[in-house]
Amino acid sequence: MRAGPGALRGHGSLADGERVLLVDAKDRRYLVTLRAGTRFHTHAGIVDHDDLIGQMEGTTVTGSTGRRFLVVRPTLADVVLKMPRGAQVVYPKDLAVMVSSADIAPGDRVLEAGVGSGALSMALLRAGASVVGYELREDFAARATANVVAMAGEGAPYRVELRDVYAGIDEVVDRVVLDLPEPWRVLPHLPGALRFGGIVCAYLPTINQTAQLRAALDEGPFGLTTTVEVLHRTWHIEARSVRPDHRMVGHTGFITTSRLLAPAPATSGSPGVPETSGAPGVLPGLSDPATGPEADRA
Ligand SMILES: C[S@@+](CC[C@H](N)C(=O)[O-])C[C@H]1O[C@@H](n2cnc3c(N)ncnc32)[C@H](O)[C@@H]1O
Numbered sequence: 443m444r445a446g447p448g449a450l451r452g453h454g455s456l457a458d459g460e461r462v463l464l465v466d467a468k469d470r471r472y473l474v475t476l477r478a479g480t481r482f483h484t485h486a487g488i489v490d491h492d493d494l495i496g497q498m499e500g501t502t503v504t505g506s507t508g509r510r511f512l513v514v515r516p517t518l519a520d521v522v523l524k525m526p527r528g529a530q531v532v533y534p535k536d537l538a539v540m541v542s543s544a545d546i547a548p549g550d551r552v553l554e555a556g557v558g559s560g561a562l563s564m565a566l567l568r569a570g571a572s573v574v575g576y577e578l579r580e581d582f583a584a585r586a587t588a589n590v591v592a593m594a595g596e597g598a599p600y601r602v603e604l605r606d607v608y609a610g611i612d613e614v615v616d617r618v619v620l621d622l623p624e625p626w627r628v629l630p631h632l633p634g635a636l637r638f639g640g641i642v643c644a645y646l647p648t649i650n651q652t653a654q655l656r657a658a659l660d661e662g663p664f665g666l667t668t669t670v671e672v673l674h675r676t677w678h679i680e681a682r683s684v685r686p687d688h689r690m691v692g693h694t695g696f697i698t699t700s701r702l703l704a705p706a707p708a709t710s711g712s713p714g715v716p717e718t719s720g721a722p723g724v725l726p727g728l729s730d731p732a733t734g735p736e737a738d739r740a
Contacts, residue, residue: 463516473524522561528585529558533694535674537565543699544643551615555607556622560586572599576607611635620644626658638704652696659700667700667723
């Protein structure tokens with residue numbers, strides 16, 4: 443397989459060594475690595491890998507019990523939900539928004555902590571970033587690296603260091619992406635590690651943690667802070683029955699992004715940062731009183 447982000451997506455007929463997704467009639471999904479001469483066993487029947495190798499995506503094959511399986515290459519979301527996990531992964535709906543909120547672009551240098559199972563790492567790599575991960579646990583670092591290599595190949599621009607990000611950062615990066623319990627402890631290390639204007643993006647499961655992070659960001663030097671929660675509702679669409687599905691994932695996490703600000707140039711007789719308070723999370727002193735929080739109270 444070709445190395446690097448380009449290896450994330452295969453083309454043409456299915457090859458020995460590739461990962462595929464088998465989907466049965468009940469929409470049960472199985473992530474399988476094709477190996478010539480071997481068989482995949484499910485309670486819905488046995489599928490010969492040789493029946494899949496050389497086929498095109500979208501083909502249906504018949505297992506030993508006569509049940510049929512659709513075969514396609516897995517999407518990133520399929521892999522994240524099916525791959526071996528150590529730590530809890532970031533859900534695909536949140537991965538997409540983290541990549542867009544943090545504005546991850548090809549060539550960006552990203553520091554990620556902690557890497558857990560590598561789901562977020564894969565999304566960052568797929569967006570074209572090069573990623574340095576800091577991770578406390580050796581088993582999680584190994585798991586994340588194995589998952590990334592399986593997805594992106596050995597040559598992916600990805601390195602994981604076993605270290606505590608709360609103790610400091612020895613990189614200079616465009617973006618910092620955090621999925622760990624106390625991201626506010628990373629903020630003091632960002633000036634000098636994150637370039638001015640760079641984005642820090644943190645994923646937190648509770649609003650208490652998010653409020654603590656927001657309070658720490660408000661102390662500066664950060665601005666343009668936003669927090670979002672992604673509610674992802676699928677729909678049942680069948681003949682005359684068109685409605686939201688009865689089940690949805692109720693809660694995963696809150697995504698907070700903020701930008702590192704450069705010190706304002708000092709003007710004669712005035713401090714660098716204005717003294718009046720503004721909209722929380724934007725920049726103290728920069729909100730227009732007609733549209734800022736003062737207006738809400740008027
Ligand atoms: C929820 S998991 C991250 C999951 C990951 N985002 C994914 O999508 O697979 C949190 C990780 O942060 C790591 N961690 C916690 N505190 C840390 C610290 N101070 N420095 C580095 N890693 C840390 C944990 O060991 C764990 O692997």
